[in-house]
Amino acid sequence: MTIIITTERLNLRTITTDDAAFYLTLVNDPAFITNIRDKGIRTLEEARTDIINGPMANQDKIGFSLYVMERKEDGQAIGLCGLVKRETLKNVDIGYALLPQFTGQGFAREAARATLHYAHTHLRISKLAGITSPDNGRSNQLLQDLGFQLEAVVVLAGESRDTNLYGYEF
Template sequence: MTILIETPRLIMREFTLDDLDAVYEFSVNEDVTKYTGDLGMVKTKQDAKDVITNVWQAEYKKYGYARYALVYKENNHVIGFCGIKYLPEENRPDVGYRMLPEYWGKGLGLEAVRATMDYANNTLKLENIMAEAVVENIASNKILLKVGLKHVDTYERWGFKLNRYE
């Protein structure tokens, strides 16, 4: 396992097929996916395997980055993801994250996004990183502001009212 990013409480590394059960768990949890455009995308463990191999691992090879497994050091469990993905329609990178509800409210999201932004800017040398958050997702909107992104627009897409940050 190659650690790409490490914080006091978290490790971020590339996803492997060993993470299949964890990816399935956070991908089918409606509390986790209710503010995402991919609710219902993963319904089976085969779907989770396809996301790992055909999305994340393919993006690691193509771009050199993607969403990373978010490992909670205290119990060594994959609790979600945090990372950067390239958005061809925007021609720029996007920071995104999600984690299981039992880990919410502990500052882990901010810790993960802050470390990911530092890694993206200083190690990957990425510029013009953007993010989107559903307006009703107060915690995510606060995280994006706290890491220094600025709110630049609000619009509707995928049936959501989204805030855009740059």
């Protein structure tokens, strides 16, 4: 595990298979399923496999991924934040998700702001995307507060519901 980004209260680090229990809990949280999607991961082994084939593979292949948000004060994994390159989007997109007990405390904002800085200064990315469910008011507001502009409401390939597509240019 490698720390990629640090903020006042958080370390954003690479995910490992040791994070499978945390990951399993996060992707099965009702808010994750409603606002992001049901990944269909129901066991620790499925969580490990998804970590290996998803964030770990992306980190190795393209140099970035979703990172575990850990509180500095106690090392508690509280969510994910990072960058995702989806085949369905032209630009790299910022993603974040928190366990329910850690929402509303500014952690997503803190992590996302630092991720924007990292994308621009370290990865030299000039434009990012952000996608949210139109019904996810908090996530839509966060993207707008960070400076993202709503570009379109789209239906992503392989999905059947509307998605707000935001853009951010450095």
